Ligand SMILES: Cc1cc2nc3c(=O)[nH]c(=O)nc-3n(C[C@H](O)[C@H](O)[C@H](O)COP(=O)(O)OP(=O)(O)OC[C@H]3O[C@@H](n4cnc5c(N)ncnc54)[C@H](O)[C@@H]3O)c2cc1C
Ligand code: SF4
């Protein structure tokens with residue numbers, strides 16, 4: 203399961219755009235993660251420019 | 258509440274589309290999830306002059322700098338300068354998007370569009386397959402808005418298309434992961450600087466776009482495929498140390514930009530995707546402001562006609578996709594092809610070409626002019642490229 207480090211996140215939406223299963227949504231400056239939809243592909247972790255995501 | 262069209266996202270694409278439709282007499286609602294249109298800016302703010310002037314009348318309030326040319330650095334540091342012969346003849350602008358984006362939204366409002374900020378689209382209203390409107394959420398309150406037409410202008414993080422069954426998820430090969438500082442105390446001329454090579458930005462490039470006086474947007478994009486352990490923010494810190502260690506950072510932004518082919522299809526029954534939501538940024542440069550605005554303009558025109566005929570079917574809305582692709586499709590194909598070829602080149606190959614080109618006078622100032630030169634010695638690629646010139 204993916205988790206976000208809110209102190210690092212720059213709320214850019216890169217992870218939302220790449221997530222193949224709409225498990226992420228950016229609510230203004232707040233990244234929401236829908237665990238039940240996540241397929242653990244790891245793409246969001248790779249794309250994040252800040253290194254704010256991890257498993 | 259009932260509208261002819263609801264636009265999701267008040268970036269340049271959405272606002273320009275809303276303005277076009279409102280001017281055509283449609284009842285338009287423009288919805289933006291942020292509380293402030295135009296901020297944070299996820300952009301280096303550069304646009305080409307000619308195409309820009311086709312879309313708007315320039316207003317000094319949202320121009321930071323007029324650009325006179327470009328300087329491109331190969332991985333080994335060899336540089337090529339491209340500028341118009343007659344100096345003083347600017348070729349582009351660096352915008353102040355905080356003001357520009359807001360100006361476009363104000364223009365939409367002036368034309369009669371309603372605007373809701375701090376309001377987020379969370380889904381589509383459907384009747385069978387037919388879209389009947391959108392579901393919105395504002396400060397915890399969830400409500401519905403009816404509309405025959407929904408425009409997805411929700412940027413690189415777009416979900417609107419996906420709600421309608423269009424797969425807009427970006428592939429790692431088709432997206433640049435970016436980081437940028439706005440800095441003060443940097444020595445810059447009115448030229449945009451580009452730095453190629455894997456040292457600064459694997460599969461992308463680093464840039465310095467002047468913002469007036471001693472300020473500049475200093476940033477870079479790393480291709481998703483190459484983005485891994487080392488993050489763009491770390492590359493950026495190294496680039497800053499290299500280019501302007503003395504400069505002071507006054508702003509940090511991060512973001513992503515599609516370097517893909519346009520989404521297919523760009524429309525569904527009662528729905529059109531414009532701008533980054535349809536992956537309309539240029540595959541080589543990642544520039545998406547102008548394509549986005551033009552897509553908004555074309556979609557807006559088609560929406561007006563759809564309303565007149567009371568036909569919001571995908572079959573009719575396809576006219577938007579067709580017109581956009583007739584105008585821009587060939588450039589997308591060409592630039593996507595070039596992007597793929599550039600990705601396949603090693604740092605040394607690029608440096609070698611630059612060394613050979615150093616003394617060539619490149620008349621055609623466009624990035625494309627340079628690219629033509631770069632492939633001059635590679636007949637196979639040039640042969641392929643020729644297809645896109647005709
Ligand atoms: C670092 C970086 C540098 C760039 N540099 C340049 C450059 O120099 N020149 C250039 O031309 N392009 C550049 N681009 C690309 C350019 O920023 C985009 O192509 C452009 O902003 C696209 O405009 P848009 O209106 O389609 O989307 P956006 O400007 O992204 O606007 C989308 C809007 O939709 C809103 N939104 C999203 N989801 C919802 C929802 N569910 N409900 C309501 N609102 C929503 C967002 O908050 C946002 O305001 C750069 C991009 C990056 C990341
Ligand atoms: S790991 Fe994959 S599926 Fe899960 S949130 Fe990240 S991108 Fe989406």
Ligand code: SF4
Pocket residue numbers: 206210211212213214215216217218228233249250251252253254255511
């Ligand atoms: S990609 Fe990283 S910085 Fe951007 S919104 Fe996602 S977690 Fe935050």
